[in-house]
Amino acid sequence: MEWYLPVIWGLIIGVAVIMYVVLDGFDLGIGILFPFAKEEKERDVMMNTVAPFWDGNETWLILGGGGLWVAFPKAYAVVMPALYLPVIIMLLALVFRGVAFEFRWVAASSRRLWNFAFSAGSLVAAFFQGIILGGLVQGITVKDGAFAGGPLDWATPFALLCGVGVVVGYALLGATWLLVKTEGFIADRARSHAIPLLLAVVVLMGLVSLWTPLAFDRIATRWFSRPNIFFLAPVPIITAVLTYLVWHWLKTGREMLPFFGTIGLFVLGFLGLAISTFPYLVPPSLTVWQTAAAPPSQILMLFGVIFLLPVVLGYIVFVYWIFRGKVREGEGYH
Known part of the structure; x- marks a missing residue:
């Protein structure tokens, strides 16, 4: 087997996941912040900041899931049974949120109901994305190449902590996105939310960073054995510096930088979690090479990705450029 093909596909799936987390993260964050808006016109502006982007942002979720299925079918066959329930709940929440997004504009008499649906769908989707992440990092029970655990193995305190962390992180992304796209009292309220959210994110990231090496020996070995500790030390140091910079930019009234x-x-x-788990695609037992599809299949699908990925990236750049600038009250794209 060509050793580099699974590595390339692992990088593609990793890029798809981080693109989804960043791009769909801020519009899920808007939904999480929805209940804190004081007036309906404020919610209208908040929703209009993501109206041109939200459905396109979810393209990366399809690429990540589809890439796992075609490039690593053995991993897909293990991960899905292990995390079936949280995956289904997450997908239903995303569907619910999408329906609420569309219906809210036309169903004026039941707008409160759709406000709740939009916010609840965003919150539930974000929480279960964190659950899925935690379930993968903590490990999946595998025997003879198949899932051998129970249907609720994912329901652990660590996974719940990851779920809360993703919710808070998405809320921070949403708040800082509002600084970019709005002005006046909406931007002021977003800034007031962003500072405590940043502190909460730091605390939760710190808890996860401490929990993983203490609970999982394989992660402790990866980070704290020599010479790894010297090569990997810049990751937490850069994270601490960047955290301070975001806090400083929020305090000094910056708009784009936070x-x-x-x-x-x-x-x-994400880089820290990737370092903790690679080369295991299904921690702690199945690597990217053990779960990879046949090389001809990977090569065939790779040609498709090479053609389509620039198209998707070009579309994203085009849309974000067209709809650049502030969204003001009374303006919208719905």
Whole structure:
């Protein structure tokens, strides 16, 4: 087997996951922050900041899940039974949120109901994305190449902590996105939310960073054995510096920098988890090479990705450029 093909596909899936987390994260964050808006016109502006983007952002979820299925079918066959329930709940929440997004504009008499649906769908989807992440990091019971655990193995305190962490992180992304796209009292309220959310994210990231090496020997070995500790030390140091910078930018009234700084924190967090688990695609037993599809299948699908990925990236750049600038009361794209 060509050793590099699973590595390439692992990188593609990793890029798809981080793109989804960042892009769909801020519009899920808008939904999580929805109940804190004081007036309906404020919610209208908040929703209009993501109206041109939210459905396109979910493209990356399809690429990540589809890539896992075609490039690593053995991993897909293990991960899905292990995390079936949280995956189904997450997908239903995303569907519910999408329906609420569309119906809210036309169903004026039941707008409160759709406000709740939009917010609840966003919250539940974010929470169970964190549950799925925690379930993967803590490990899946595998015997003879198949899932051998129970249907609720994922329901652990560590996975619940990851779920809360993703919710708070998405809320921070949403708040900093509002700084970029709004002004006046909406931006002021978003800034007031962003500072305590940043502190909460730091605490939760710290708890996860401490929990993983203490609970999982394989992760402690990866981070604290020599010479790894010297090569990996810059990751937490850069994270601490970037956290301070985001806090400083929020305090000094910056608009764009807090959002991109928060994206940087997500990327660093994802990088840390990738370092902790690679080369295991199904920790702690199945690697990317053990779960990979036949090389001809990987090569065939790779040609498709090479063609389509630039198209998707070009579309994203085009849409974000077209709909750049502030969204003001009374303006919208719905």
